Amino acid sequence: MKKIVMVTALVLCMVFAAVGCGGNPAAQEPSQAASESASAPASASASESAESSAPADTAISGKVSMSGSTSMETIANALREAFMAKYPDVTVDVQLGGSSVGVQDAQSGKSDIGNVSRELKEDETGLTENKIAIDGIAVVVNPANKVTQITSEDLAKVYTGEIKNWKDLGGDDQPIVVIGREASSGTRGAFEELLKVEDKCQYAQELNETGAVKTAVSATPAAIGYVSLEALDDTVVALNVDGAPATEEAIKAGEYPLSRPFLMVTAEGELRPEVQAFIDFVLGAEGQKVVADNKLITIS
Numbered sequence: 477m478k479k480i481v482m483v484t485a486l487v488l489c490m491v492f493a494a495v496g497c498g499g500n501p502a503a504q505e506p507s508q509a510a511s512e513s514a515s516a517p518a519s520a521s522a523s524e525s526a527e528s529s530a531p532a533d534t535a536i537s538g539k540v541s542m543s544g545s546t547s548m549e550t551i552a553n554a555l556r557e558a559f560m561a562k563y564p565d566v567t568v569d570v571q572l573g574g575s576s577v578g579v580q581d582a583q584s585g586k587s588d589i590g591n592v593s594r595e596l597k598e599d600e601t602g603l604t605e606n607k608i609a610i611d612g613i614a615v616v617v618n619p620a621n622k623v624t625q626i627t628s629e630d631l632a633k634v635y636t637g638e639i640k641n642w643k644d645l646g647g648d649d650q651p652i653v654v655i656g657r658e659a660s661s662g663t664r665g666a667f668e669e670l671l672k673v674e675d676k677c678q679y680a681q682e683l684n685e686t687g688a689v690k691t692a693v694s695a696t697p698a699a700i701g702y703v704s705l706e707a708l709d710d711t712v713v714a715l716n717v718d719g720a721p722a723t724e725e726a727i728k729a730g731e732y733p734l735s736r737p738f739l740m741v742t743a744e745g746e747l748r749p750e751v752q753a754f755i756d757f758v759l760g761a762e763g764q765k766v767v768a769d770n771k772l773i774t775i776s
Contacts, residue, residue, distance in 0.1 A: 484575040498555035538750035544571075544578020544591030545662045546685045548702040548738055551609065551770050552591055558766050559757050566750050574684075575662025579603070580742035582741045587749045592739040593662030593704070594669070603741040608758050610773035612705035613667050614722040616690070616712035618697045623647040626718035628733055632671040634700060637678040642698060655681045655692050655701035667702050702734075706771040724773055738772065 542552055549572060556568040571587070578590030579600050596605060615631060617623060623645050626634075633639040634652055643649040656679045657664035663686065668674045683689050686707045693701040694711040701712075705722055708714055714722040718733055726732035740758065742751065757763045764774045 481742065482638060491518075536563050536750050538567075538748060540566060540568045540589065540751050540754050541568050541587045542568070542585040542589040543573055543581045545575045545593040545738075546572045546590050547575050547593040547611065547661075547663050547707070548591040549686075550706060551738065551767065551772060554770050555608075555754075555758055555763055558762065559754055562762070563750075563753065564755070566753070572685075572694055574658065574660035575665065576660040577661075579741065582743055585743060586641055588680050588742065588748070589754070590739075590741045591695065592741055594666040594736050594739075596739070596741070602744055604744055606740045606742070606755055606759065607737050608740050608763070608776055609738040609767045609775060610727065610735055611738050612722050612724070612727045612732060612773075613663060613670070613702050613736060614705050614714040615710050615717055615734070616693050616701050616703055616714055618693055619711075620697050621647060621713065623715065624713075624771050628718050631717065635668075635671065635677045635679075636673055639744070648698075650698045653680045653696050653699040654678060655689055655696075655699050657680050657686075657689065657702075658684050662736070663702065663704060667734065670734055670736070683713070697702065724771070727773060735773075 542556075543742070547752075549570070552570045556570055556581060560566060560568055573581075575590075575592040575594055578587070578592050579596070580590075581587035583589030583600075583602055590603070595613065596603065615626065621642070623642060626645060630639060630645060634645075635654060635656070637654075639645065640652055641649060642652055654677070656667070656677060659682070661684075668677060682690060686703050689701045689703050690707065690709070690712055693699040703712070705724075705727075708722070716722075718731075720726040720731035720733070722732060722734070727735045740755065747755070759775070764776055767774050
């Protein structure tokens with residue numbers, strides 16, 4: 477009897493030992509599975525977070541077309557280059573033709589953006605106006621001219637033909653050669669509007685580009701003309717107007733009387749993503765730095 481009891485006890489011990497040894501992996505497997513299950517969403521979440529934080533600059537692609545003001549050629553191309561450096565999959569094209577052309581092209585859809593270097597007229601409707609900068613209009617003469625300043629009143633008289641000789645302005649006795657821009661020019665429109673001489677000017681020459689005005693004035697000792705402030709160089713001399721120099725500081729202080737907006741106009745309604753991205757870029761910090769770097773007055 478004792479022998480049977482001992483054998484039974486030994487068998488039970490062996491059974492318990494087997495159960496104890498086999499139970500550890502079984503107990504560990506649910507724990508490990510739970511751990512792996514818990515870590516999976518965390519990994520997915522981290523991956524999604526990394527993807528969402530990645531820059532989306534290169535996701536924009538397409539083409540943006542601009543046309544219009546020749547006065548805005550320099551700033552338009554500078555903004556074009558800066559934008560394309562940030563968004564390499566977008567092509568930006570810049571064409572000229574004058575502010576009125578820019579308005580018409582934006583209205584008709586021929587261009588995504590019209591560059592306009594003046595205020596919009598009452599009949600130029602169906603457009604969204606984006607002011608990107610402020611520019612001064614410099615009144616320029618030949619470097620050999622003795623005259624260094626002029627009043628707004630006398631300037632208006634020069635362009636309407638009431639004052640015809642430089643001697644009446646303190647200069648040499650020689651007829652004034654009045655040079656200006658073509659009728660569709662935003663610079664001309666702003667200049668004549670500011671002086672209140674619309675449709676009254678008597679031009680000896682009407683030229684199609686800012687550069688052509690500078691070339692003509694620099695080659696003609698008795699000439700007077702007007703150009704965008706950012707286009708000034710040593711080939712011409714800018715006159716003080718009403719006692720103020722043609723500088724950014726004088727314009728900001730409200731002392732220099734001849735200034736106008738630079739506009740990028742678009743057709744009313746929702747824009748394509750690449751066009752909206754360009755407008756946002758121009759009006760943002762990066763675009764306004766380009767504006768400042770090109771000697772224009774920022775809007776912010």
